């Protein structure tokens with residue numbers, strides 16, 4: 156059964172580790188992440204962007220697939236199905252469809268509007284037992300066509316949103332979605348400490364987890380980050396393995412064109428990438 160992310164994140168904050176949010180794109184992604192979580196006895200959050208939701212045939216399709224897979228594959232670790240960077244309308248839709256967690260991203264609104272809309276989503280989500288992630292300021296890089304600049308969230312604004320009763324809070328500390336540019340300055344730990352100081356026990360979320368050096372990940376966790384989002388890294392791993400298979404001409408040998416064979420190397424690559432992240436984040440054996 157899908158669970159809210161609240162308990163797993165509060166445990167992570169207390170135990171000084173982080174739970175990974177791995178964004179899914181299709182059946183292979185979902186199965187790879189769920190099986191790896193089970194094999195490593197780790198809690199896990201499946202992230203779904205609005206774009207990926209549309210791609211997979213709608214939120215109800217995803218809820219059906221995830222619930223069915225958890226039952227059939229005997230997935231017993233805590234799993235949360237979470238909307239990533241949701242709009243107000245998107246958040247309402249996934250609550251209705253059966254997700255167990257939702258991010259309402261009001262970071263592009265003025266703070267008053269962000270507070271107003273986040274408050275409404277919390278009220279609706281809480282009635283159904285869902286966890287809620289809110290965001291302050293903008294996080295850089297590209298996500299579904301939206302580009303930002305590695306911004307730093309304002310601590311006072313973070314405090315206002317944290318006080319609304321959100322389960323978890325995403326705040327920019329120089330992190331970027333997608334691949335990091337070579338001239339990237341790194342995470343701003345002074346900003347993170349300032350945000351942590353005024354947001355109390357609210358687990359903080361680090362978006363853009365692809366390509367952040369391990370030492371920075373560990374320092375972020377020690378300063379209160381309890382959820383780390385990983386998306387691009389799995390896409391790169393999948394693409395690289397699939398490319399190798401095709402370039403080696405394996406799809407032309409025997410029944411190598413069978414999707415179950417063609418997609419197998421990419422599937423294995425996603426599993427390896429997820430395992431590596433779970434080990435780095437410290438969530439192995441924390442289910």
Ligand SMILES: [Zn+2]
Pocket residue numbers: 240294298332362363384
């Ligand atoms: Zn994000």
